[in-house]
């Protein structure tokens with residue numbers, strides 16, 4: 001028996017919710033296949049040109065599966081084939097898609113012995129391997145779908161939020177920003193006045209999503225803590241953001257730790273106009289880039 005899954009890209013932070021908010025998008029997604037093997041242990045087959053390691057301990061999907069194996073009483077073997085379409089290092093949850101896709105697929109083979117929360121816990125080991133930190137704001141939306149709030153990591157407390165239809169435009173400028181680096185430059189302390197602004201925005205964003213209040217969502221897409229530090233690493237960031245808003249986007253910012261930038265729009269025509277803004281800016285800067293126009297996707301990893 002072979003299980004095939006699609007593991008979606010995700011946008012972590014959702015501007016103001018550093019490490020606590022994230023959402024899944026419809027495209028791009030990775031394709032993965034898994035089957036049980038007679039030999040216990042994990043075999044990984046990479047079907048792409050990204051030169052990702054095949055040793056399970058060094059591969060994010062392998063690290064997630066190893067964490068799962070530790071909690072199984074009988075020895076099990078998996079063979080996992082991965083075809084990545086989400087470019088590693090692009091800032092749209094490439095490592096999370098590998099880790100989450102692997103554990104959801106494996107759990108399906110095991111007739112669903114583990115809960116979604118267990119799967120998030122296992123997949124976070126992949127994030128630890130990729131960035132040094134067990135953050136769940138890509139993993140949780142990748143498994144639950146839609147917009148998720150990670151209220152707490154210890155103990156794990158994940159809240160799936162309802163959201164109105166939202167179009168997402170993403171641009172990936174071809175520069176390298178490593179999550180570990182993008183985290184190490186952050187200030188460890190914040191001013192109370194900035195914290196007040198930030199939690200006002202987070203509460204506003206969550207309320208806006210639950211009440212389908214697009215104007216409130218737009219007003220709340222502001223980050224006074226992380227973006228001012230990280231945006232310096234992304235050429236064209238301020239122009240893209242400003243011109244996207246002028247083109248009608250509700251707002252947006254850095255996707256995860258970057259370098260991708262995302263913008264949310266109420267309708268598809270605006271999302272396409274925003275794509276043009278992004279393309280024009282990076283063409284002018286002479287920087288290779290890739291864009292997507294997609295939507296927030298209500299389902300996470302899908303069994304095909």
Ligand code: HSE
Pocket residue numbers: 012013018019020091093135137138179182183256257
């Ligand atoms: N919340 C994490 C960060 C996401 O911003 O560092 C990394 O993809």
